[in-house]
Amino acid sequence: MLLQFPHSPVDGTAVIAEKLSEGSSPLHRLDPRVKLCLALPYAFLVALSESVAVSCAALALGIVLVAVARLKVGLVAARLRVLFLFILLLWITLPLSMPGTAVYTIGRLSVSLGGLQRALSISLKSTAIVLLVISLLGTSTVFSLAHGLSHFRLPKKLLYLFFLSYRYIYVIGVEYRRLRDAMRVRAFKPGTNIHTYRSYGYLIGMLLIRSFERSERIYHAMLCRGFQGRFYLLDHFHMHRRDIAFLLVMSLMLIGMGLWEWFLTISL
């Protein structure tokens, strides 16, 4: 679901890539409401889990789901790369900064066991969550997720904020590139000088004004079509047997992992 702008947007037909959502695997075909129902509890359970065993189980489940979704390895790796940069930072800082039994000392610095354990736990948990979210939510388009969310009685304003931001972020992106290209074709080369800062200031200011004006035009166009503050949904999802089966199996596994976590904590 990470947004990527294509490089040739001139006529406005190019689009934000939603490559993960293109596919026909069983996961792609699931009702988005089912996936939304599962993604949040799983993310919470894994985030709150203290045991390495449960984190490993969640990671395994994430890998299985990514495989079932038949997602391209390169695409998944690209998303994980961003995460791994943060994790790398943790591996450098946590073992050195957390107090605890030292496993290794270099001069005045000591590598603590607690720090290593914490870094490992965070790595496992965050990777598991990203894989679960990619395989559950990434396999639906943003719009079907927004549709799915609209069935959960969320505040309509929030929902449409999400929805319209997504609809227009690309249009604004195209506008940004058009302005930037207009600067480039007049031989603008960014440097460390006042001229550059001022020009970028104008660029951003112009973008804000244009976005504001566009929002006004969109609103006007909606008014002209009789908009009274209500949105209507044309399509309704239909739950199939496979949706219910998936929901059941995943819920049972979630409960199982929760219980497992609970037993491990009380036995400590």
Next chain:
Amino acid sequence: MGMVSNNILIELEQVSFAYAPLRPVLRDLDFILEKGEHVSLLGANGSGKTTLFHLIMGLLMHYSGSLRVFGEERRVRKDFDEVRRRIGLLFQDSDDQLFSPTVAEDIAFGPFNLGKSREDVLWIVKETLAVLGLEGFEDRVTYKLSGGEKRLVALGTVLAMRPEVLLLDEPVIGLDEEHRNRFVNILKESNLSYIIISHDHDFLEEVTNKRYLLGGGRLQGA
């Protein structure tokens, strides 16, 4: 009100409008659109053509003079609810008009606002797409359409409300031959009254039979 000729759809009398004080865009403008008229509105950039459209739709207020649409004086916001139901405005930039995820939903937006039932709306969507020659486009994502398809769908979102009058702001600018011809055919077969802002003389020749030139805040027959 019963006195008013039924043939007059839009009537502006001595209308003046200014965005900034002392710099009026429209000055004592008179204009009449009668039923069945196909009017083209010409004029230099910034001469107030789009402003005129926005005044008629009630998107701009605080004009002086008299603006009557469908036989009634329109002055405050509420007066324009009926105007917006019965007149369709096509915006210059289709991205401003199409905000829903799918084509079907965007076309359904207006009819839903008119209080139509879901069954009726589904039928209207199907019929509108047939008129546009875009059968099977229901689930296409609006922002992934080509420029020409976008413009046709935008027209469809307006037509789906079954308007009596169309106000078209630069409707064929940037369209290729094929989409432009389709646009022309839809207009010719529509039986609607309309006003078109355009600089494309060939296009205007094809679809309109009356010309006005907007300049110096006033209209002249051309």
